[in-house]
Structure formats: structure tokens, C-alpha cells
Amino acid sequence: MTWAALLPLAGLVFAVLGAFLNRRHQQPRGRHRVKMDLELLALLPEESGVKDELREHIDGTLRRIIGVEGVARRDAFGIGVAALFLVVSVALFVAGALTGGAWWWFTTASLTGAVGVLGMLASAPKRLRDLAGRPIGGDEFPLDRKAPPGADES
Incomplete structure (x- = not known):
């Protein structure tokens, strides 16, 4: 079996996902x-x-939302997707090395790995998040924590 035979299968998996x-x-x-x-x-x-009953359900849902939003947590779904990109990147690097080192294997692996790293940087830090995992207020991206030099921090 060749690696080229797996590419349509990988495309199908990503399309369904x-x-x-x-x-x-x-x-x-x-x-x-x-x-x-x-x-x-x-x-x-x-x-x-x-x-x-509907009033009680709404009250319970609001209490759960408020409880979740008040706790700093990681975005597990984002971490999972980023880890998937990193695993695919490693697989592409291995496939490139096993097939003689065609440039497009390594280019694709590098771009996929970059997406995985950026996804990890955005999803892994603990922050206040809504139910969907999106950050609430504050820094949208953890690398922007410091103010630029000379900025007024008052």
C-alpha cells in the first residue's frame, strides 16, 4: 500500500469531521x-x-452558566483540535521522510504544525470562558499580555 492511497481517505475523514x-x-x-x-x-x-417547570429550568441553566463563567478553564475542544493538527503534522513529516523527502510533504507538515501550535497557544491557557469555550473579556490571545513600551498603563 502506498501513502498516496491514504490521501483520499484522509480528505474524507477531514470532510466528515x-x-x-x-x-x-x-x-x-x-x-x-x-x-x-x-x-x-x-x-x-x-x-x-x-x-x-420551564422557569425552574431557566433558573438552573442560568446558575450553571454563571458558575462556569466565573471559573478560569481551558478550552478542551480547541486543545483536541490543535493536538489533531500536531499529530497530522508529525505524520506528514514521517511520510515525507519515508517517501524520499519531497518538498511539498514538509511544506504541508510545517503549515499544519503551525496551525496546531497557534491553536494550542489560543486554547491551552486557563481563562474565563463562555460555555462554547470562547474567552470572556481580557486578552483574546495569550501572547498579547504585555503593553507595548511607552504605553500608558493607568
């Missing part, structure tokens, strides 16, 4: 879901039997 991740991120979560629940609560008639 991309479609899955795209669908996963389009579903309402967190505050958006609470907002939808509040709109539904407002539409229910006063005599509805589920109105109190």
Missing part, C-alpha cells in the same frame, strides 16, 4: 438557548402547567 463540527456549533447553546426559553415562557398562557 468538518461537517460534524459545523453542525455542532450551529445548535443553540448557553445564553442563546436561555433567550429562546424566555421567549417561549412569555408565549405560554398563564394557566399552562409547564410554565413553572
Whole structure:
């Protein structure tokens, strides 16, 4: 079996993974879901039997969101994707070395590795995050922590 035979399979795996991740991120979560629940609560008639249950559900969801947002944590999903890029990068380097060292193997491996490293730098530091793992306020990227020389820090 040659390495070239695995390339279509790798493309298929990335296409399916991309479609899955795209669908996963389009579903309402967190505050958006609470907002939808509040709109539904407002539409229910006063005599509805589920109105109190929905209110309790909204309260519980808000308490969970507030509890998660108040704790510094890492973005596990981002770390997993970055690690996947790093593993693919190593595999491309190995494949390049085993096939005689064609330049495009190493170029692709280097670009994939760079994406993996940048993903790790963005996802691995502990920060306040929302339910989707996005940083809340403060630094969006950990390398921007220091103010430039001569900047007013008051």
C-alpha cells in the first residue's frame, strides 16, 4: 500500500469531521438557548402547567452558566483540535521522510504544525470562558499580555 492511497481517505475523514463540527456549533447553546426559553415562557398562557417547570429550568441553566463563567478553564475542544493538527503534522513529516523527502510533504507538515501550535497557544491557557469555550473579556490571545513600551498603563 502506498501513502498516496491514504490521501483520499484522509480528505474524507477531514470532510466528515468538518461537517460534524459545523453542525455542532450551529445548535443553540448557553445564553442563546436561555433567550429562546424566555421567549417561549412569555408565549405560554398563564394557566399552562409547564410554565413553572420551564422557569425552574431557566433558573438552573442560568446558575450553571454563571458558575462556569466565573471559573478560569481551558478550552478542551480547541486543545483536541490543535493536538489533531500536531499529530497530522508529525505524520506528514514521517511520510515525507519515508517517501524520499519531497518538498511539498514538509511544506504541508510545517503549515499544519503551525496551525496546531497557534491553536494550542489560543486554547491551552486557563481563562474565563463562555460555555462554547470562547474567552470572556481580557486578552483574546495569550501572547498579547504585555503593553507595548511607552504605553500608558493607568
